[in-house]
Amino acid sequence: xxNQKPExxxxxxxxxxVRDLPNICSLAGLLSAMIGIYFAxxxxxxxxxxxxxxxxxxxxxxxxxxxxxxxxxxxxRNFGGQLDSLIDIVSFGILPAVILLSYGExxxxxxxxxxLIVASCAIRLSYFNLFGLNEDSTYIxxxxxxxxxxxxFIFLFExxxxxxxxxxxxxxxxxxxxxxxxxxxKTPKFGEKWIYALxxxxxxxxxxxxxxx
Numbered sequence: 001x002x003n004q005k006p007e008x009x010x011x012x013x014x015x016x017x018v019r020d021l022p023n024i025c026s027l028a029g030l031l032s033a034m035i036g037i038y039f040a041x042x043x044x045x046x047x048x049x050x051x052x053x054x055x056x057x058x059x060x061x062x063x064x065x066x067x068x069x070x071x072x073x074x075x076x077r078n079f080g081g082q083l084d085s086l087i088d089i090v091s092f093g094i095l096p097a098v099i100l101l102s103y104g105e106x107x108x109x110x111x112x113x114x115x116l117i118v119a120s121c122a123i124r125l126s127y128f129n130l131f132g133l134n135e136d137s138t139y140i141x142x143x144x145x146x147x148x149x150x151x152x153f154i155f156l157f158e159x160x161x162x163x164x165x166x167x168x169x170x171x172x173x174x175x176x177x178x179x180x181x182x183x184x185x186k187t188p189k190f191g192e193k194w195i196y197a198l199x200x201x202x203x204x205x206x207x208x209x210x211x212x213x
Contacts, residue, residue: 017079022066026083029058033091040098046209048099049152053202053209055091056148059084064192085125092144093121096151100174104167113174117147120178127182139187142180150177152205 017023036051066072066080097114104110121144133139154173158166 012075017076017083020072020076020080021069022062022072022080023083025058025062025065026080026087029055029062029091030087032058033087033095036091036095037098040095040102043102044213045099045103045155045158046212048095049155050206050209052091052095052099052148053152053205055095056145056152057198057202059088059091059145060195060198064195067192081129085129088125088144089118089121092147093118096147096174096177099151100170103170110167110171113171113178116178117174120144120181121147124181133189134186136186137189139189140184141182142177142185142187143189144181147177147181149201156205156208 018027032051032054034051036048036055039045039047039051062080062084066077097118100117101110101114124141124144127140131140151173154169161169
């Protein structure tokens, strides 16, 4: 039995999905998250939060673009959904975990919080991929992109606290976000009109954190 190339069997190649505009948007979000991780490791938290903010905006945008595009196949929709979930773990699980670890100067006591936020994202997204939205268009558990929205807001008040105190605040916040991600509660799904409010939020906080650099 000979191995056939994907194009010979009618199966699309992996890189063919990169030409899909929603997936390009998703990958731009991944790039933003990687930039955020990079600067978090360097201890440059304003730059890291800017990366987080843009990861949120690209995460919201890819779904809107996908729903408005015509002619996308079921295969493209399924691939985009899987890609989006994997990137969400990086953007709203791993990036917050790295921020927590770096802000805590990589003290091993911060490892449980870092693990919990990544694990809660993985569980939350796996659950959503299996069951989807409720019939009333609500989620079970808080959507993971809210981790980034809340965390970027909390960091606005960092200067009001000592490093030790804000480390504790950040730790409690991460624990709380992880709990909300997997909590058996219904949370609303924000419609497309909320993208305009998010754009204002991202641009406004980008300006504030950019001024802090």
